Amino acid sequence: MDSLSEPIAENVDPLRALTLDTLRRRTSMKWHAYPEDVLPLWVAELDVPLAEPIIQAVTDAVRLGDTGYAAGCEYATALADFAAKRWGWHSLAVERTAIVPDVMQGVVEMLKLVTGPGDRVVVNSPVYPPFYMFLTHMDRQVVEAPLGADHRIDLDVLADTFRTATAAGGRVAYLLCSPHNPTGTVHTEAELSAVAALSAEHGVRVVADEIHAPLAPPDRYVPYLSVPGTADGLSLMSASKGWNLAGLKAALAIAGPGAAEELATLPEEVSHGPSHVGVIAHTAALRDGVGWLDALLAGLAANRRLLADLLAEHLPAVRYTPAESTYLAWLDCRDLGLGDRPAAYFLDQAKVALTCGVDFGTGGAGHARLNLGTHPDIVTDAIRRMAAAL
Ligand SMILES: Cc1ncc(COP(=O)(O)O)c(C=O)c1O
Numbered sequence: 001m002d003s004l005s006e007p008i009a010e011n012v013d014p015l016r017a018l019t020l021d022t023l024r025r026r027t028s029m030k031w032h033a034y035p036e037d038v039l040p041l042w043v044a045e046l047d048v049p050l051a052e053p054i055i056q057a058v059t060d061a062v063r064l065g066d067t068g069y070a071a072g073c074e075y076a077t078a079l080a081d082f083a084a085k086r087w088g089w090h091s092l093a094v095e096r097t098a099i100v101p102d103v104m105q106g107v108v109e110m111l112k113l114v115t116g117p118g119d120r121v122v123v124n125s126p127v128y129p130p131f132y133m134f135l136t137h138m139d140r141q142v143v144e145a146p147l148g149a150d151h152r153i154d155l156d157v158l159a160d161t162f163r164t165a166t167a168a169g170g171r172v173a174y175l176l177c178s179p180h181n182p183t184g185t186v187h188t189e190a191e192l193s194a195v196a197a198l199s200a201e202h203g204v205r206v207v208a209d210e211i212h213a214p215l216a217p218p219d220r221y222v223p224y225l226s227v228p229g230t231a232d233g234l235s236l237m238s239a240s241k242g243w244n245l246a247g248l249k250a251a252l253a254i255a256g257p258g259a260a261e262e263l264a265t266l267p268e269e270v271s272h273g274p275s276h277v278g279v280i281a282h283t284a285a286l287r288d289g290v291g292w293l294d295a296l297l298a299g300l301a302a303n304r305r306l307l308a309d310l311l312a313e314h315l316p317a318v319r320y321t322p323a324e325s326t327y328l329a330w331l332d333c334r335d336l337g338l339g340d341r342p343a344a345y346f347l348d349q350a351k352v353a354l355t356c357g358v359d360f361g362t363g364g365a366g367h368a369r370l371n372l373g374t375h376p377d378i379v380t381d382a383i384r385r386m387a388a389a390l
Helices: 052-064 074-087 103-114 130-137 155-167 189-202 257-264 268-272 276-288 290-314 342-350 376-388
Strands: 097-100 120-123 141-144 172-177 205-209 234-237 251-255 328-332 367-371
Touching: 052 276, 074 097, 074 251, 074 276, 074 290, 097 103, 097 268, 103 130, 103 172, 103 205, 103 234, 103 251, 103 257, 120 130, 120 155, 130 141, 130 172, 141 155, 155 172, 155 189, 172 189, 189 205, 234 257, 251 257, 276 290, 290 328, 290 376, 342 367, 342 376
Parallel strands: 120 141, 120 172, 172 205, 205 234
Antiparallel strands: 097 251, 234 251, 328 367
16 A cells, blocks of 8 residues: 555554555665665665644644744654653653753754864764764764673673773763663663663763654653663754654753753753754654554564565575664674675665674674665565675
């Protein structure tokens, strides 16, 4: 089915709604970057129609000409309500939030509050490549504390990294990715408590990027600032990944009680960046798009099982542990003998675009990231093409 004009019911898997021909009409990065013979399973965009309440809210705004500057706290209120219902997190205080243009700009602004030029920021490699790009661009030193082989935070490694980073002088921050991109790891409450204790012990400030949080199973997700001991933490949240709103820019920075005064010093000009229509879209998603989100999560779970089955049948040498969250699959291709950049081989030989693992830092060589947020037929076609290319 192709629902470009037809609204889809809230309980229908949105991943099955659009055909390849329709998707190829898209002009955003995912569908623009490669020629027509390539299946693009790379950048984190979803191949879905938007949730009907978002379409309605944006259409109404455009018809009304409500396209001025962003104002008000509806987005933060909608997030606080969503967090309370979905995760049982009742202490997200709207007065301790600020609208920022998007999550990465929010990360930059939060890190400017707690570190200065030349200071060190710890990340858990392999991790979302723009962490390296944005941190370098803002003159911070990236220090890696690699994940364990089980894709979880290695607390001993993190403690050692905090120790050496702080011993080198200056202020140190830790940019936590929760859930983790690319592995989809959902950190447990015990892990987050340990992170909070280590950061307090070493005087390291935590900035949590929680953009993928809506894509985690609601009963498994623990917001960082809901964990005791995180009062001086800062977090970034957004409806951008869960509801595919990267082109409608708006995100929220959230401070724990001990970081509220710092957040209040955020320069006013930062609040000029978000799009008002973006704010309307994100608010509608969080307030009225939960049924659609649940249907998406069911579709993603099915796509993860499908991918595991397809790999077992066609590419058994590729190691893949289905993740608990996100729509990203982290493929360990080292046993294929394709070198550090299997994504380059698959693009060239199979016409399948994946994200190159090397860009995710230490632990990324020989890996590729596959975007599962698409029609199951496209996932099937991609794996068949990859297997045939070997
Ligand atoms: C972990 C993580 N942070 C941030 C972003 C980008 O967010 P934004 O477009 O709001 O800057 C992404 C996009 O995929 C991401 O995976």
